[in-house]
Amino acid sequence: MSNDISDGPWAQRVYLTWLARDTRYALAALNALIGYAQTTPVPPAAWGCFEDFHSFVGKVFRALWPATGKSPKGTHEGLEWRTKRGPFLRRILEVEDSSPLKAREVRNGSEHFDERLDEWIVSLPRPTVEEWQAGTKPTFPAPPMRLIDVEAGTIQVAGADLDLRFMAAELQRLLTKIEEPEPSVAALPADMAALLSTSPPFPIIPFDAPAQNPGGIQAWLDEQNSTGPRTATEDT
Numbered sequence: 001m002s003n004d005i006s007d008g009p010w011a012q013r014v015y016l017t018w019l020a021r022d023t024r025y026a027l028a029a030l031n032a033l034i035g036y037a038q039t040t041p042v043p044p045a046a047w048g049c050f051e052d053f054h055s056f057v058g059k060v061f062r063a064l065w066p067a068t069g070k071s072p073k074g075t076h077e078g079l080e081w082r083t084k085r086g087p088f089l090r091r092i093l094e095v096e097d098s099s100p101l102k103a104r105e106v107r108n109g110s111e112h113f114d115e116r117l118d119e120w121i122v123s124l125p126r127p128t129v130e131e132w133q134a135g136t137k138p139t140f141p142a143p144p145m146r147l148i149d150v151e152a153g154t155i156q157v158a159g160a161d162l163d164l165r166f167m168a169a170e171l172q173r174l175l176t177k178i179e180e181p182e183p184s185v186a187a188l189p190a191d192m193a194a195l196l197s198t199s200p201p202f203p204i205i206p207f208d209a210p211a212q213n214p215g216g217i218q219a220w221l222d223e224q225n226s227t228g229p230r231t232a233t234e235d236t
Contacts, residue, residue, distance in 0.1 A: 005081065005088045013182055015089060017197035019063050020178045020185035026056035027171050030164065037148040050146065050155070054107045057167070060174070061101055064090050093177045100166045101174070109144070109157035116144040116158040 005011055029052035036046035066086045070079045095101065109116060125138035144158035153165040179186040185193045 005084050013184075014197045015063065015085065016178050016182040017185050017193045019060065019089070020175060020182070021190040021194045022056045022059040022063070023171050023175045023178070024190045026053055026060060027168065027175070029053035029056060030168055030171070033148070034150060034164070037150045042148070046148070047146070050148070051110065054110045057101065057171075058107055058111070060171070061104070061107075064093075064095055065102060092181065093174060095174065100163065100170050103162060105160035106155060106157045106162040109160050110146065113144065113146070113158070120144055 005015075029049045033046055033049035033053055036043055036049060064086055066082045068083065070076065089095070120141060120143050123141055125140065127136055127138045131138075145156070146158075147156040148154075149156070154161050154163055156162075175185075184196065188196070
């Protein structure tokens, strides 16, 4: 296999089909989230979709903008490949740095919601009894919230907003772009396409490679010509 992803069709297929899988799941979670959010009261299942949506968008983000540091069990070769993978995928899929997929505020707020709670708790005033009796009215900051506004098409986490319409449009555009070089992701279920993408690369056999017959393909052709035509029949 080539050391450059641009010369590795098998590696490209692996990345593109897995990226298509995560993109599809992000869209499915978003559609379910919007459906749940239109009911009153919003059912608990909506927040499961909320977390699934952010999780799969995060996977898409990391595929396109991978980490630049070497993981504890990673290799220098893997890091070198990863530094080429992100720019290559963004280039062929025409993903700009202004893409909503790169917006991390809401996703980080959801993934690290406990930290937002920490900051809110430590910022709360702690008035004394004397201050209350004196009529002191401390100002309490609003708690961090996770909100869904279906009419506005936005979600909010700890004060950060994300426009779901832009995100949905970008995810759908990305999926369409993936299907251009890798049409199998459109014809197969997401998991099936991803499974096929991981099949190991088959060796490229040149047309002039010798067959198992010691005489090669030409000897086999000579044999067929000398013995006349044969007909294969199917056993019944």
